[in-house]
Amino acid sequence: MSNNNKMAEVELVSQPDHAVLACMGTWTLNHIAAAARTLNSLFSRRIQAARIVLDLSAVSELDSAGAILLLKYINIAKDRSCEVDIIGANSNHQRMLEMYKDQALHKKPETLEEGLLTRTLIRTGKTTVFALHDIVEFIAFLGESISAFAYYLLHPSSIRIGAIVKNIEEAGIRALPIIALTSFLIGVVIAYQSAVQLEKFGANIFIVDMIGISVTRELGPLITAIVVAGRSGSSYTAQIGVMKITEEIDAMKTMSFDPYRFLVLPRMIALMIAMPLMIFLADIMGIIGGMLISSLQLNLSFTEFANRLQNVLATKHLWVGIAKGPFFAWLIAAVGCFRGFQVSYNTESIGRYTTISVVNSIFLVIACDAGFSIIFTELDI
Amino acid sequence: MDPLTEKPDPEFLVQIRNLNYRIGNRAIHKDINLDIPRGKVTTIMGPSGCGKTTLLRLIGGQARAHSGQILVDGINVGRLDLNGLFTLRKRMGMMFQSGALFTDLSVFDNIAFPLREHTTLSESMVRHIVLMKLQAVGLRGARELFPAELSGGMARRVALARAIALDPMMIMYDEPFTGQDPITVGIIMQLIRLLNDTLGLTSIIVSHDVQEVCTISDQLFMLSDGKVISHGSPDQMKRSDSEAVQQFMHAFPDGPVAFHYPAADYFEDLMQT
Numbered sequence: 001m002s003n004n005n006k007m008a009e010v011e012l013v014s015q016p017d018h019a020v021l022a023c024m025g026t027w028t029l030n031h032i033a034a035a036a037r038t039l040n041s042l043f044s045r046r047i048q049a050a051r052i053v054l055d056l057s058a059v060s061e062l063d064s065a066g067a068i069l070l071l072k073y074i075n076i077a078k079d080r081s082c083e084v085d086i087i088g089a090n091s092n093h094q095r096m097l098e099m100y101k102d103q104a105l106h107k108k109p110e111t112l113e114e115g116l117l118t119r120t121l122i123r124t125g126k127t128t129v130f131a132l133h134d135i136v137e138f139i140a141f142l143g144e145s146i147s148a149f150a151y152y153l154l155h156p157s158s159i160r161i162g163a164i165v166k167n168i169e170e171a172g173i174r175a176l177p178i179i180a181l182t183s184f185l186i187g188v189v190i191a192y193q194s195a196v197q198l199e200k201f202g203a204n205i206f207i208v209d210m211i212g213i214s215v216t217r218e219l220g221p222l223i224t225a226i227v228v229a230g231r232s233g234s235s236y237t238a239q240i241g242v243m244k245i246t247e248e249i250d251a252m253k254t255m256s257f258d259p260y261r262f263l264v265l266p267r268m269i270a271l272m273i274a275m276p277l278m279i280f281l282a283d284i285m286g287i288i289g290g291m292l293i294s295s296l297q298l299n300l301s302f303t304e305f306a307n308r309l310q311n312v313l314a315t316k317h318l319w320v321g322i323a324k325g326p327f328f329a330w331l332i333a334a335v336g337c338f339r340g341f342q343v344s345y346n347t348e349s350i351g352r353y354t355t356i357s358v359v360n361s362i363f364l365v366i367a368c369d370a371g372f373s374i375i376f377t378e379l380d381i
Numbered sequence: 382m383d384p385l386t387e388k389p390d391p392e393f394l395v396q397i398r399n400l401n402y403r404i405g406n407r408a409i410h411k412d413i414n415l416d417i418p419r420g421k422v423t424t425i426m427g428p429s430g431c432g433k434t435t436l437l438r439l440i441g442g443q444a445r446a447h448s449g450q451i452l453v454d455g456i457n458v459g460r461l462d463l464n465g466l467f468t469l470r471k472r473m474g475m476m477f478q479s480g481a482l483f484t485d486l487s488v489f490d491n492i493a494f495p496l497r498e499h500t501t502l503s504e505s506m507v508r509h510i511v512l513m514k515l516q517a518v519g520l521r522g523a524r525e526l527f528p529a530e531l532s533g534g535m536a537r538r539v540a541l542a543r544a545i546a547l548d549p550m551m552i553m554y555d556e557p558f559t560g561q562d563p564i565t566v567g568i569i570m571q572l573i574r575l576l577n578d579t580l581g582l583t584s585i586i587v588s589h590d591v592q593e594v595c596t597i598s599d600q601l602f603m604l605s606d607g608k609v610i611s612h613g614s615p616d617q618m619k620r621s622d623s624e625a626v627q628q629f630m631h632a633f634p635d636g637p638v639a640f641h642y643p644a645a646d647y648f649e650d651l652m653q654t
Contacts (some may be wrong), residue, residue, distance in 0.1 A: 029652070064648075064652045065652045068652050242484075246479055246481055246484070247477040248481050248483055248484070250477060250481060251477055251482075253441075253470075254443070254470055254475040255471075255494075255495050255543075255547075256466070256467035256468070256470040256499070257495075257498065258467075
């Protein structure tokens with residue numbers, strides 16, 4: 001190899017009736033990267049000529065990599081019924097090209113590397129198809145869980161009370177501190193934000209309406225659902241995913257235990273029982289948080305706050321919030337378990353599906369809440 | 382109903398006829414025919430990825446064949462609904478490669494689980510049966526342990542005890558010897574043979590440990606490329622003149638099963654930028 005190795009280059013010189021591709025430099029494995037890119041872009045768009053002349057006179061060295069690269073594009077050109085002439089090749093280059101010609105000719109026609117747009121379209125298409133698949137499977141999963149639930153109702157003795165109680169403890173009771181703290185802080189935040197605004201109008205007392213209604217109707221249920229999705233939804237996915245990897249799910253099936261009845265329903269029912277209770281706690285804590293800030297910021301005494309609350313907070317607001325609980329719980333548990341069953345037989349997929357599970361269930365909960373808002377507004381509740 | 386190509390033969394517990402199964406576009410089983418005699422230990426051998434474990438899943442009804450039929454004790458598995466399948470599965474035991482014990486239950490509860498769920502036996506009966514099964518696999522003393530505290534070999538023995546808890550008519554073993562020390566392999570081999578003969582079971586083993594299965598099997602089937610390429614007693618198989626069987630039985634690195642995964646021309650591949 002010579003010391004002054006020049007990178008391989010290629011230049012397009014357009015002539016009236018044909019295009020000349022002038023190749024220069026060292027066409028060896030380590031030096032052809034740039035030329036390969038140029039050729040790809042040249043052939044993707046610009047060359048339209050019916051005849052291409054390949055000028056190799058300025059090529060100092062040509063190895064098999066260079067020859068294969070040239071042949072690839074010669075073949076593409078020929079596929080487009082374009083004539084290709086090679087000029088200026090010395091005897092070594094000629095031999096090199098001859099040697100690979102036959103091999104390269106047997107291969108299926110080369111395709112150009114796809115451009116950004118094509119790749120984006122391909123990716124979008126794939127993602128869409130996968131998403132549709134997921135949706136269909138999820139609906140099937142919901143159906144299975146409902147039929148397992150019907151089996152429970154018909155055979156009450158098969159209800160797994162022990163597992164349900166255990167799951168209520170896991171997902172419900174142990175989550176109480178974090179839910180209490182989070183909703184207390186949300187109450188504080190809301191009170192602070194609205195105190196400043198309400199004070200401007202001297203409408204201090206309305207902070208009670210504001211906090212009471214927003215916390216019980218919307219914030220309490222949402223905060224609870226989000227905490228539960230992050231805490232229990234993810235752990236459902238991980239638990240079931242691990243059981244799948246350790247073949248426990250397969251073992252259950254071979255022993256004719258229905259995984260829905262044994263794994264999914266106890267979790268689902270437990271969460272549907274625990275969620276409304278957790279929302280109730282969140283409501284109380286949110287209001288306490290607001291009450292505290294009202295007294296600090298707006299000099300609204302606890303008694304005044306409580307009196308006003310009794311007058312303005314109709315119980316229906318409380319029920320509206322709590323009624324959302326079972327639906328949110330159903331979604332979170334269903335997504336968590338569904339993603340768990342999707343885990344494939346390797347450990348990295350647990351992490352992936354756990355993440356997907358949390359993202360999905362939070363999204364679904366918020367979408368469901370939006371749906372409830374519309375329904376309740378339309379029904380004037 | 383499918384027209385039965387022949388009447389179920391009472392001599393065979395499992396009869397597989399013209400079985401085809403695909404995953405995606407890849408054909409896993411191509412027209413497999415296979416008979417598993419009652420009361421015998423039958424081994425299905427073959428290179429990794431040839432669909433041995435899938436075959437067990439098909440027999441257990443966990444997957445459905447695309448065509449062909451599988452008769453288990455005269456019942457067409459592919460035609461069963463979920464309830465029928467569950468009834469049939471109670472008569473089949475299966476031992477998984479990893480043991481697949483329920484991690485949050487103790488050894489005792491793992492074995493008691495199918496008994497408590499599928500029978501109405503009193504708790505004292507359950508206890509008796511569990512202890513008998515544990516005694517059979519030599520782990521009566523380990524009943525309070527949890528799966529995480531067991532060695533791989535012990536976990537498999539517990540899984541075996543659980544598989545026989547309901548006194549099935551057959552047991553399927555998925556790679557029972559993989560990754561075990563020689564003593565454990567010896568114990569498991571002895572257990573498979575002993576349980577088969579004393580309980581009058583039919584055993585199906587999926588494995589590629591040639592020496593072990595030759596010692597305990599009555600009959601071997603060799604699968605390759607989705608087909609049964611040979612079957613017979615271990616002695617017959619060892620003397621087989623089929624190149625593929627010879628390669629497998631004597632562990633030659635290259636032969637009909639190529640050492641190289643199909644690839645483009647080596648030279649050309651290297652030159653690819």
